[in-house]
Amino acid sequence: MADLRVFPDKAALAEAAADWFVEHVSRNPGRIAVCLSGGSTPESLYKLLVGRDLPWDRMHIFWGDERFVPSNDPRSNARMTRAALLDHVPVPPENVHPVPTDAASPEEAARLYEATLKAFYGKDDLDQTQPLFDIVLNGLGDDGHTASLFPGSPVLDEDASWAVSAEPGMEPRVPRITLTFPALESCEAAAFLVSGEGKRAVLQRVLDGEDYPAARLQPVGSLTWFVDRAAAP
Ligand code: 6PG
Numbered sequence: 001m002a003d004l005r006v007f008p009d010k011a012a013l014a015e016a017a018a019d020w021f022v023e024h025v026s027r028n029p030g031r032i033a034v035c036l037s038g039g040s041t042p043e044s045l046y047k048l049l050v051g052r053d054l055p056w057d058r059m060h061i062f063w064g065d066e067r068f069v070p071s072n073d074p075r076s077n078a079r080m081t082r083a084a085l086l087d088h089v090p091v092p093p094e095n096v097h098p099v100p101t102d103a104a105s106p107e108e109a110a111r112l113y114e115a116t117l118k119a120f121y122g123k124d125d126l127d128q129t130q131p132l133f134d135i136v137l138n139g140l141g142d143d144g145h146t147a148s149l150f151p152g153s154p155v156l157d158e159d160a161s162w163a164v165s166a167e168p169g170m171e172p173r174v175p176r177i178t179l180t181f182p183a184l185e186s187c188e189a190a191a192f193l194v195s196g197e198g199k200r201a202v203l204q205r206v207l208d209g210e211d212y213p214a215a216r217l218q219p220v221g222s223l224t225w226f227v228d229r230a231a232a233p
Pocket residue numbers: 037038039040041042065066067077138139140141142145146147148
């Protein structure tokens with residue numbers, strides 16, 4: 001049974017997600033790894049986190065997916081996150097790990113990102129008893145995608161690589177780099193943030209267990225859905 005939490009609006013959803021985020025971070029007295037999502041929904045959460053008391057010096061920031069665009073492009077997930085959050089908090093620059101979209105190709109960027117993740121993790125194989133991330137944030141696309149794991153994509157069945165290139169299933173139609181299910185699932189706590197009427201139909205189907213990418217995500221730790229009233233089935 002999914003842990004589904006419904007809030008009156010997007011602002012209340014973001015407040016609750018910020019509380020959840022702080023609570024999970026505070027459980028770890030050591031190095032904290034956070035995997036952020038892109039898209040538009042998490043931006044209000046990121047802005048709220050600026051004002052929260054978090055141990056930024058111990059936090060490491062990764063992204064679940066990225067668009068293959070320059071780091072200052074308006075479509076860049078890392079750019080959005082920097083503007084909303086990272087430019088305003090004392091996170092050490094070396095703890096911020098964006099997907100290297102200045103690589104020669106999306107494939108090369110994915111390969112480099114996987115190497116970054118493995119170096120951080122300290123092993124080449126994921127161990128269920130030692131999750132890669134403390135927190136993974138996910139979004140839900142209105143076609144049922146999450147990260148850049150789009151319906152029908154061969155990437156959905158990737159179980160060896162941690163990061164791969166992917167074709168976009170919707171706008172913006174630029175190549176993507178995405179973490180795969182095994183990497184996204186290797187976390188203590190995962191959350192989906194879902195807002196707006198346009199998501200209601202697909203959310204219903206995902207929660208009913210229909211075969212959408214977002215419905216396939218099975219984190220080794222907890223999974224919480226933060227949903228606003230407009231998106232709630
Ligand atoms: C991206 C994403 C993507 C996003 C969903 C929901 O780079 O586009 O990470 O998976 O989370 O499409 O996006 P919205 O929050 O904009 O609806």
